[in-house]
Amino acid sequence: MRAKRIGVVGAGYVGLTTAACFAHLGHRVICADADTAKIEALNAGEITLHEPGLRELVEDNRERLEFVTDNARALSDVDFAFVCVPTPTGPDGAADLSAVDQVLSEAPPTTRVVLKSTVPVGTAAKHPGVVSNPEFLREGHAVEDFLRPQRIVVGAQDERQAHEVAALYAPTKAPTVLTDNTSAELVKYASNCFLALKLSYVNTLAELCEHVDADIDGVTEGMRLDDRIGASCLQPGPGWGGSCLPKDTLALLATARAAGVDFATLEAAVSTNRHQPHRVADRIREELRTLDGARIGLLGLTFKAGTNDLRDSPALVVARLLVQEGAELTAFDPCVHEDRPNMRIAHRAADVAAGADMLVVLTEWPEFAELDWPELAERMADPRLYDTRNVVPGDKVREAGFRLIRTGR
Template identity: 40%
Template sequence: MKITVIGSGYVGLVTGACLASLGHQVICADTDAGKIGLLASGKVPLFEEGLEPLVKEALTDGRIRFTTELAWSIEESDILFITVGTPSLPDGEADLTQLWSVVNLIAKSGGGRKLLVIKSTVPVGTCDSVEDLLRHGIARSRIIDVAHNPEFLRQGNAVRDFLLPDRIVVGCKTEEARTIMSDLYAGIASPVHHCDRRSAELIKYGSNAFLAMKISFINMMANLSDELGVDVDEVSAGIGADRRIGPHFLQSGIGYGGSCFPKDMKAIQALGKSVGCELPLIEAAERINGKQPQFIVGKLKHSLQTMRGSRIALLGLTFKPMTDDIREAPSLTVCRMCLAEGAIVHAYDPMIRQYPMQEVVLHGDAYSAIDGCDAIVLLTEWDEFRLLDWGRVRKAVRNGLIVDGRNMLSHSGMRSVCEQYGMTYLSVGRPAIDRYGLTSPGVIPQYLRNTRVK
């Protein structure tokens, strides 16, 4: 099939490269000439495991092209994917400016019958509005249908998620569109969930909201575990063993970030508000997530007694490993809070060479970042942090204090480390480990303190 993907950002580039790998002829179009020039030379301007080899292979085989000529790319293909960004407006609503710009261009285009597929995350009813607009353009008789085909790509695992998804969601009106979309994805052995467009639009928001709520739920349980001296890892394992719940996204820590969850949580709340529907679970999940960095910095402040003048080393700045994305990363909030307390912040992340806060001193490796610091805060689960030389770490860290904001290190393993090297280890919802390898029992609840044996 001949496909044009308009918008060569994260979603668009993964979509184009993966569809080309399935044997389709793909044009990736974007207004950013610098980006298109890089892509045409086989270089990918973002980090995503397995993506660059896929792009280079498709270029070599002649199955993918890159262009800034949007009008030409629209006329050349039979299926048009829109994969432009839909960032948050100040009120939380999705900004559809880029999408409408592309739709208006399509409305003026010619060149045979086409299926328009919106892959961007959009509010419910957007596809209906797009169809209404196209009815008045010169392309009205040539648009087969406006379909919604939401993406469920995890950064760091996007290529695999595209080619081996749990499901493919397609919302459309016509049987012809359904047949085309089924043929398009015939090379992927995953079920296709066909539905109406409005349902498809809400499936995307609902999926991300549910995962975000699951993360906030286990973080809520972790904060309670902290107060009761309970190990949240044991709680999480016991809850996740229930097949109705499952273990995924029950990892406690500093909370979610990135370009999707925060944006989509705001957008679905704005959507609910627009129709007078309360969404208290989503509001609570967002509130819990917003407070998680405070718990981490609170542990740091309590242990150091004062952060003013203290040198804090942050290891990991991206919102998750295997990406170079710091959008809405918890590290940003932690940095701001540490600086506000008067701390001196040094940092290292294997993928970050520039950071938006000039006060933060970036280093080229973990050991130079921690040298002479008073405490280490782990904020991203990069594998290299699991393999640190703890003897070397102890010599570099004045107070031997480690705050694990991701619970990425084994609790039992760190107990041995603390005992051997005289360090203190704090995590989220797990008993503190002191320099003697002893765990803190946590706070004894008032109702137990008042109990007397008769």
């Protein structure tokens, strides 16, 4: 197909990835964001998002990319305008659509608007002519997910418009689902909330393993070989977080309540997830006998590996619980370099071990498996390690002199 002129409103994870990838596919893209500092940084070639491949895509396609602060530039004189602005959780648990509503109010009637922001079910139906095209981009894999997607979902009232938007993704050769707006919106929530259910299930299963002397790794290995279950989202941890699952579960629950539907399974998943950081803190307290004055080194703060995103990170919830009981915290994360409230940020993993009573792995960064465990053990007051993500090599850690505690063991 011939190159299109595409506008993108929003330069966050979704918007910037969308803009860069469409430019990579040969289209001319104008990306707008109200954050002047962010746009100035992008025009200077500075990208603060830790997203593999994104910096290179932006640099390689600058002749087809323009970054502006004026939304009107991205909404006028374009073939398609993609809305990629945040929809944070509001006070009642429902999504806050103020940013989406603002952009839609600014769009000229002749502009073909495509909603990529995650919006409550039924939103697009209130705006005739808007096309729904939910994103399925995982932080840390956003570029890969855009250029090699598992599926493309497009919802529209006009089938011709749906086909035109789907055609933009033709080079990816991904399976395409064409449906109505409301169903497309629900696909996004249904997918993310199912993943939340699965993660909460495996975390409770890990807790059960600890009580009945089973091994969660052996249990999940036996589960993932069943095609009906699959291998993804079976790794236990201190809870799920980030910019999507917490927000989307609450939004779908709000939609269900408004529709008079009792979504008990999803309510249980959310409740289970809120319990996980407390379970981690309880186990640390049990091991140390008291948290008051305990020196604890944290390995990992982001909500998952491969990103610098701290939003709704369970690691930060665990840290807050420890501080509330008087623990002294030092933390290391490959993507966090500024001090956080009530904790010191170290520049090396080894530095968190100095004088520590315990180390706690809270994010599954693969480099944590390769640490110099004898060095860390020598630096500690008492070499104890709680691996909430089960990523460290057990034999090497024990040989270095650590008492090792693992999730689901």
